[in-house]
Structure formats: C-alpha cells, structure tokens
Amino acid sequence: MAVTIRDIAEKLGVAPGTVSKGLNGAKDISESTRKLILDTAVEMGYTTKRAKKAVDHRLVLFIENMRYDTEDLFGYDVVLGFQQVANQENWPVDVVPITPDYQKENPYDRTMRANGYIASYLVGLSLKDPWMQELQDTPYPTVLLDNYIGTNRNVCSLSTDNEEAMNLMISHLISLGHEKIAFLDGSAGSLVSDQRMQYYLSTMRRYHLPINPNMAVYGYFVSDAAKYHVPNFVELGATAILCGNDDIAKGVIESLNTLGLKVPEDVSVIGFDDMPFAAHLNPPLTTIRQDRLALGRAAAYSINALLRDCALSRPQLRPELVVRKSTAKARPRLVTKLVEEKDSVLRVNPSLYETIMR
Amino acid sequence: MAVTIRDIAEKLGVAPGTVSKGLNGAKDISESTRKLILDTAVEMGYTTKRAKKAVDHRLVLFIENMRYDTEDLFGYDVVLGFQQVANQENWPVDVVPITPDYQKENPYDRTMRANGYIASYLVGLSLKDPWMQELQDTPYPTVLLDNYIGTNRNVCSLSTDNEEAMNLMISHLISLGHEKIAFLDGSAGSLVSDQRMQYYLSTMRRYHLPINPNMAVYGYFVSDAAKYHVPNFVELGATAILCGNDDIAKGVIESLNTLGLKVPEDVSVIGFDDMPFAAHLNPPLTTIRQDRLALGRAAAYSINALLRDCALSRPQLRPELVVRKSTAKARPRLVTKLVEEKDSVLRVNPSLYETIMR
Numbered sequence: 185m186a187v188t189i190r191d192i193a194e195k196l197g198v199a200p201g202t203v204s205k206g207l208n209g210a211k212d213i214s215e216s217t218r219k220l221i222l223d224t225a226v227e228m229g230y231t232t233k234r235a236k237k238a239v240d241h242r243l244v245l246f247i248e249n250m251r252y253d254t255e256d257l258f259g260y261d262v263v264l265g266f267q268q269v270a271n272q273e274n275w276p277v278d279v280v281p282i283t284p285d286y287q288k289e290n291p292y293d294r295t296m297r298a299n300g301y302i303a304s305y306l307v308g309l310s311l312k313d314p315w316m317q318e319l320q321d322t323p324y325p326t327v328l329l330d331n332y333i334g335t336n337r338n339v340c341s342l343s344t345d346n347e348e349a350m351n352l353m354i355s356h357l358i359s360l361g362h363e364k365i366a367f368l369d370g371s372a373g374s375l376v377s378d379q380r381m382q383y384y385l386s387t388m389r390r391y392h393l394p395i396n397p398n399m400a401v402y403g404y405f406v407s408d409a410a411k412y413h414v415p416n417f418v419e420l421g422a423t424a425i426l427c428g429n430d431d432i433a434k435g436v437i438e439s440l441n442t443l444g445l446k447v448p449e450d451v452s453v454i455g456f457d458d459m460p461f462a463a464h465l466n467p468p469l470t471t472i473r474q475d476r477l478a479l480g481r482a483a484a485y486s487i488n489a490l491l492r493d494c495a496l497s498r499p500q501l502r503p504e505l506v507v508r509k510s511t512a513k514a515r516p517r518l519v520t521k522l523v524e525e526k527d528s529v530l531r532v533n534p535s536l537y538e539t540i541m542r
Numbered sequence: 543m544a545v546t547i548r549d550i551a552e553k554l555g556v557a558p559g560t561v562s563k564g565l566n567g568a569k570d571i572s573e574s575t576r577k578l579i580l581d582t583a584v585e586m587g588y589t590t591k592r593a594k595k596a597v598d599h600r601l602v603l604f605i606e607n608m609r610y611d612t613e614d615l616f617g618y619d620v621v622l623g624f625q626q627v628a629n630q631e632n633w634p635v636d637v638v639p640i641t642p643d644y645q646k647e648n649p650y651d652r653t654m655r656a657n658g659y660i661a662s663y664l665v666g667l668s669l670k671d672p673w674m675q676e677l678q679d680t681p682y683p684t685v686l687l688d689n690y691i692g693t694n695r696n697v698c699s700l701s702t703d704n705e706e707a708m709n710l711m712i713s714h715l716i717s718l719g720h721e722k723i724a725f726l727d728g729s730a731g732s733l734v735s736d737q738r739m740q741y742y743l744s745t746m747r748r749y750h751l752p753i754n755p756n757m758a759v760y761g762y763f764v765s766d767a768a769k770y771h772v773p774n775f776v777e778l779g780a781t782a783i784l785c786g787n788d789d790i791a792k793g794v795i796e797s798l799n800t801l802g803l804k805v806p807e808d809v810s811v812i813g814f815d816d817m818p819f820a821a822h823l824n825p826p827l828t829t830i831r832q833d834r835l836a837l838g839r840a841a842a843y844s845i846n847a848l849l850r851d852c853a854l855s856r857p858q859l860r861p862e863l864v865v866r867k868s869t870a871k872a873r874p875r876l877v878t879k880l881v882e883e884k885d886s887v888l889r890v891n892p893s894l895y896e897t898i899m900r
Contacts, residue, residue, distance in 0.1 A: 495860040
C-alpha cells in the first residue's frame, strides 16, 4: 500500500502539515527538520508527485554481487543514501540488480539511452566486468564504487579513504604498544584489497614497524580465510591482526580461540566496515567504519558535479575508527623460528617461508 | 554602476525576458541556457534579490598569496567558479583576501562566527599559516585548496589529481621516444610539490625509466629557478624537462636557448597549469591544464556535501594534457660523465654529484 504523508507524520511524531511543508520545501521549518522529513519519506518509499514528473533527470543505480534489501547488508545504506540526495534534487532513481550476463547482453551506453538515464552509480562491479571496457569512453556521467577508470573524464571513482583507514588502525595499535601487526586482506586483484595492502606496507614502513611478507597476505572476503593464515601469524609472533572486512575478523577471532588464544588479551583484532553484526561479536569488534550512507549520498553529489563540468577523479570519504573490545595493550609473546635483523625487518627461516607460501 | 538584466541580455545577445527566466528558474528555457545566464550574471557582478535574502547560507572564500582580479591570474577562475555554483544555490559569497597577520589577529572560528559564515573555501594558504592549527578541530565545513588536514571530518582537501597529471606528462613523452626525463619541481615543502615529486618518481619507476636524483630537483615557483638547474639537466643527458608550473617552463625554455639548444628539437619541455600566457610562449607550451573554474565549482559542491554529513577527504579533479609545440620526438644527445647500470638506474660520478647538490 502506498505510503502517505500521514504515515510519515506518525513515524516522526509531528503534524501532517509539517511533513507537507518539509516535502514542499517551505521556508518556515528548519533545514534539519526538512532533511529529516525528506530522508524518512525516502526510507519509507514515499514518492512525491513532483519527483514523478522530473523525468529529464532520471538516475540509475546498478548493483551487482551485493544485496541491499535489509538493514544488515552493506548495500542497504548505500542505496538509501543515494536515493535520499536524489530525492532532494527531484531526480527519480531506478535501482537495478545486474549480472555479468546482463552486461554482455545489454551494452552500457545503449542501456542508459534506452531507459532515458542521464547518469549512473555502479555498485559492486569488479574490473573484470563486461561494462568496464565501455566505461573507458562512455559519455554518461558515471560514479564507480571502489573501482577506478583512469582515462575518462565522465567517470569518477568513489571510495573510503583507505590510506587514512590504515593509518587509523595502525596508529591505534601503536598507542597500545603493538609492533608485530599482521594483515589478512580480502581477495587479491580487488582494487580495494590492493590499495589497502599498499597502504598497510607504506604505513608500517613510515612508523618503522617490522614488515614480514608472511604477515601480509590476501585471503578472501569471507571468514573461512582465517583458518589457513592465523596459525602462521601466531607462530610468527603477531600480537595484532588487521582484517580486510568484519567477516574476516569474525573468522580470525574464531581461529584464535581454536588455538587457545584470547582476544584481546593475547591478540588484538581490528575489522573493516563496521557492519551491524560487528558490535555483537564476542568480543565486540574494534573496526573501521565505512560510512555507507555517505557512500550513497556522495555518489549523488558527485553525479551532480560530473553533470556540471567538474571532472572529479577520485572523491574519497573519511573512515572512522570505532574502538570496542577486540583491541588492548600488547602482551609480548614467544616468537619462534624468527631472526630479527638490525633494520627491524623480520626475515623468516627460508624453509618455513616455503611451507607457508605454498 | 549596478549591472542590470538588460546588460546581461546585451552581452549574451538574447531578449531581456530570457534573462529574467534564467535568473528566476523558469522551466521553459533549456538547462544549458539557464546555466549560461546564471554564469554570465555572476561574472558581470549581477546580484539577484533572492540571493541577497538568503543570509542563512553565507559562504566565504578566503584567499592568500594569490591575485584574482584579472583573467590572466590563477585565482580569477577559481573565484568565479565558486561564485557560479554558490549563486545557483542562492548562497551569498564574500571573497576576503587575507594575510598571516590577519590570521593571527582573527582566529578562524571566531571570524566565521562573527560574520555569520556557515562554510569556507581557503585558497592559497600554506601549511605554515596560523589558521592551519585551528583547522585540526574547527566545526565549520571548510575546503582547503592544495593542502591536507588529516584529522578533521569537517575539512576536506581539494586539488588536481597530481598522480594522473604525472602519468599524462610522462606517457606523452614515452610515446615520443623520451627516456631521460628531468623534473624541475616547485618549492620543497609545498604539498603539491611534494606530491608531484613522489608521483614523478613512482611513475618513472613504473615505466622502468632511469631515475637520477640530480634530474629530480626542487626549485621555486618562478622562472628564475631554471638557470641553476637546466645546465645540469643538459649535461646529464635529459631530452625532456617537466616543470612545476608554466613560469618555471618559461625560464627553462630561456635557459635552454641561452645554452644554444632549441625547444622542441633538442629538448622537449612540459609546463603545469596552462595559464593564459602558456599558449603564447615561443614555442607555444605543451602543459597540464588545471581546470581552474572546476577548482572553484568543485569547492562549492564539496561544501554542499560537507554540510550534509558527507565527510569527503580528498576530492580531486582530472587534469588534461594540452599538447602544443614544446614537445617533439626525442633526439638522442651525447651523455657525459654517466654510467648506465644494468638495472637502468643512472648513477652520477660522485664528485659531480657533490658539485651539483651544493
């Protein structure tokens, strides 16, 4: 059943007249009330007549590999944030789940033209996707989440600032006395994973912390990756483990427990994303918060800039470190089979290295 | 004398009624006409009554070390672009030239509050400026041109994408057969100079080109810097010289001519900025175009995002390579006093190195 002004008024505990004012941009209510009303209206699925009419500004959010139908999913707030800003600007938005097969059958530019879309937000695509080639010279203003096209002034890449995120994680651990910090990243070949690995290495170097190739590894974006790597990290003396997302962190905590180690007493663990479940892990997870709502909103602002001759390349959003209970003061642990060299780079016994790498 | 609607109509060659429609947001003229009218109105100094009234959204552009009163100056388009977008949004803008002394006497937050500014754009400031400390925790949404504050979610850093710029310059020269490419950067300690130096080095490395510390040096942002460095570059066998701005490039061309070398036959030269004079040098300068209008417009879009809970960190704009006559195919020249090593890193004779560095 269609959402009415009365429904919104009830949810917010205000008079229906106030909701009308908010939706119609009246000047005698505060900016924050107006925003709250618009955001709530979008979240509840209310569509104004005005928005329905403005068909010359139809936007599309194409989403792949990512669910967004319930609040506990990464995509939910990303989609919502995008809709919120688009709605404020009276731009209708279609949200269209896609697959690689869909892309093969429906070339990007043709799909945009056929549906009357003036700009798009591409969420969850990988560099291997069929549309990526076309994005090299599409005339349509396009915002890519977490991927980067270096050549087209109509396309920009939106992401969380991974360099700042790595700095937040590592300097937090340094303040707790940690030095041997391992990193279990997401999948190799994913742009975010590669960036985070690069910034892990440069940040460790900047702080003169020991870098060991066996403590900086790619897994997958799932908790299962942990059990192959955590025993090695422990053996190599890691007192803290950074993770490519919260799922990985969950697996890392389980693997540590299996080895008889406690988090954070024996080993500190930091996640990435701050998904809703992160606060409910045991212990509650210290993690990097990606502002998912802002990743939606900023995409709409970026489209606005691209539409008006501002060739943005890589807008980034600031991450935030949410400190919970999975990090604590470092407790030095026995390091075996390692030789620490004077330049503070750890080198592994070559035969052990072979074992770990294959 | 105040600019009238008739003045704008005359300049654009349209009817005064069309100008009125554009200024009042009427729906029966095209979006592009409306934009042109608004932009022209701003450029001519026309102020609508509507803009005058919206005092709850007053913005400020503080500008230091930079003139902006005529079209040939870097600041002119930056200021204009900022005013254009602010005007479209009905935000009045004050443009306030400042000095370090002004900053000492007028703390940032107090100045913002006293004047009723809700957000600001800081242009031309350096990291040594008195306000920089305050920016670490100001509550005012602030966009900094070409400087970076790493800790405050209310402040973002806007710049041209220097990594892309370096890639454009160097890959253009590679396509012309150049390998020994020198870089005469701007002042050491300036954030843009440091970034460009870093990206010069990483890009040269990525393309497996020879890196020589004596061919990657800081000068100052003036043409005079060239005469100290160009003779060394030539002696070291450089066939192309990248410059930190167009003024430096002007000096480099003069120095080369003094040495009896021609541009581009003997040495190619690339500038940075594409200032209006660059096209009129002899030869017309190949250079990186910074979109100054977009550096103004994007600041206003970024303020909009910051005001609405999008904590942007480092929005960047795409640079463009403008190819004119100062670059051409490489002509191999005699290289003296150099030993090329197998790893393709050039090493200078140590005593020569001493001479050059001091």
